Amino acid sequence: MGETFSNRIRVRIRVLSPERLMNMALTQGVQLYEVRRENAREITASIDLCQWPALRGIVRTLGARFRVLSRRGPFFTWRALRPQLWLGICLVLGAAALYGFCQCVWRIDIEPRDGLDVQLLARHLSEQGVHVGMHADGQTLRDIEDQMLIDYTDYTYIALDQRGMVLRVRAVAATPKPDTGSEAACANIVASCDAVIDQIYVYKGTAMVKPGDTVVKGQVLIAGAQMQAGEASLVCASGDVIGRIWYSGEGQCPLEREILVPTGSKTVSRQFQTPWMCDIIKTDPAYPLARTQQSSVRLLDGLFLDVSLVTTCQEQLRSAPMRTSAAMAREQAVASAYEAALEKLPLGQLVRNTDVSSAQTQDGVTARVTFETTAPIGQTVYFEP
Secondary structure (H helix, E strand, C coil): CCCCCCCEEEEEEECCCHHHHHHHHHHCCCCCEEEEECCCCEEEEEEEHHHHHHHHHHHHHCCCEEEEEEEECHHHHHHHHHHHHHHHHHHHHHHHHHHHHHCECCEEEEEEECCCCHHHHHHHHHHCCCCCCCECCHHHHHHHHHHHHHHCCCEEEEEEEEECCEEEEEEEECCCCCCCCCCCCEEEEEECCCEEEEEEEEEECEECCCCCCEECCCCEEEECEEEECCEEEECECEEEEEEEEEEEEEEEEECEEEEEEEEEEEEEEEEEECCCCCCCCCCCCCCCCEEEEEEEEEEECCCCCCEEEEEEEEEEEEEEEEECCHHHHHHHHHHHHHHHHHHHCCCCCCEEEEEEEEEECCCEEEEEEEEEEEEECEEEEEECC
């Protein structure tokens, strides 16, 4: 163990009498280790670093010559690795500084929904201590979310999600409470849209329509008045009105049209995307007519940087005439009309009947799709007696 951690120098000494050198070293207390005679006038030996000055004095006294072969031990290892060690320390400190830098928020993306005021949300975030350069962890963000829901009534949902150095804020505006009026107020039930009455149930008030009647938006369905003891009195109308509603969509498909077909030429480019390079990625086509496709692979997410590799493929296109058969044109027109009708159909409403019609002209095929649904159409409107 002592030899392992000792600092020793291996030297080759050329002297006329190696025996005299060893005797003088022994007389002066200089210990030589691993002595080996190379020839009549040369020996190799190891010596402790602390006795190296004494051996040099003996060598000079005898007029000998020496050459250092090797140095080993902790002291010499430290001297050899000192530049690399400082470089490693600098790298570790730099990595620690970069880690701390990347744990901070350097960009805030706000994604409001339901018409939420972005300026108002930004002001509320600033009041809660959310700003560029802040250091945030998961628990801190959760505490800010809870505190904002308590302090402000403008939101029903708030989410703070940190991705690398980007903080994404998603918020949903609170739905204002409807004005239900007081219990003593008067109210009518009116139609919320154009429909045909399917069923009507009156709990309080007077029915103004019957099943099968066609009504328009805003028409009174149940009036807030009824006869009590032979006298008319105003009440808050109450009841359920079910109506049949139709939603229509139209679509067209020409029989002859110009389409873009690939020529076989394409260009592929790859670029790294970071929070600072979001606007630097170029998507301008390299050809007059081109189809651009992008794919993104996230390399680092929330570690040090938010880095993605974006691959952009631009394929050259050319214009070519295409004629569509009447049957295929009808299918495409019906599909377009179906999608247009679905966009108008509110979520949660069941379709009772579907009517599809189409007509062919010289220019193409026109289709119309109509959905028939049933849904409550009564809307309470309060008024002062």
